[in-house]
Amino acid sequence: MPYSILGLMGSPRMGGNTDILMDALLSHAQALGAVTEKLRLYAMRFQGCIECGGCDHTGVCVLQDDLTPVYERLLQADYVVAASPMFFYNISSQMQALVERSQALWVSKYRLNGLVKRQKPGQAVFIGIGATRGKSLFDGAQRVMKYFFDALDMRFAGSLLYRGIDAKGEIKGHETAMADVKRLAEAMAKGERIEF
Numbered sequence: 001m002p003y004s005i006l007g008l009m010g011s012p013r014m015g016g017n018t019d020i021l022m023d024a025l026l027s028h029a030q031a032l033g034a035v036t037e038k039l040r041l042y043a044m045r046f047q048g049c050i051e052c053g054g055c056d057h058t059g060v061c062v063l064q065d066d067l068t069p070v071y072e073r074l075l076q077a078d079y080v081v082a083a084s085p086m087f088f089y090n091i092s093s094q095m096q097a098l099v100e101r102s103q104a105l106w107v108s109k110y111r112l113n114g115l116v117k118r119q120k121p122g123q124a125v126f127i128g129i130g131a132t133r134g135k136s137l138f139d140g141a142q143r144v145m146k147y148f149f150d151a152l153d154m155r156f157a158g159s160l161l162y163r164g165i166d167a168k169g170e171i172k173g174h175e176t177a178m179a180d181v182k183r184l185a186e187a188m189a190k191g192e193r194i195e196f
């Protein structure tokens, strides 16, 4: 059975830095036999959690939109890679909306004894890209992703973080980024435990 990778592309800029890294990762993994899927979050129509309580007794979100079929894929993927540019020291708003919608799975895990949950172990990786170079640039985003991946019941394997990247496509000139994602793709295609 090939291993599956679900890529969550959280930048509005198609062909931008996040998009480039995600494509490099997924195409390399696919060439090595993995089954890959890329979700361009900004090409999808959905909103964040509206706090209606509709999932309180079912663990299933009642909103019907482009995220509705995604829950199943989040639960079935062997690997989830969430990639986002830093916007005001956090993930992008569309990525944040997706994170909020995992509340239904959080409810399932912590309030409903795992009524809706993944049936096999999974690992998750965060890729963050920002223009500035501050030490704390990714702190907020990484904390959010930690709780997101916990709601998905996945092991948060770690992050690939790139500072000082701003112009569209600049990531291609980064010293290690393209090689980093290719190495990650190789490990995922083999079903390995991801370590950073």
Ligand SMILES: Cc1cc2nc3c(=O)[nH]c(=O)nc-3n(C[C@H](O)[C@H](O)[C@H](O)COP(=O)(O)O)c2cc1C
Binding pocket: 011, 012, 013, 015, 016, 017, 018, 019, 084, 085, 086, 087, 088, 089, 090, 129, 130, 131, 132, 133, 137, 165, 166, 167, 168, 169
């Ligand atoms: C609305 C907005 C907010 C941003 N906020 C930050 C920020 O807080 N810190 C930072 O380092 N870069 C910030 N940036 C720069 C982007 O993170 C950077 O240009 C990144 O490379 C964009 O990646 P992309 O091409 O994948 O969209 C911001 C850019 C935009 C458009």
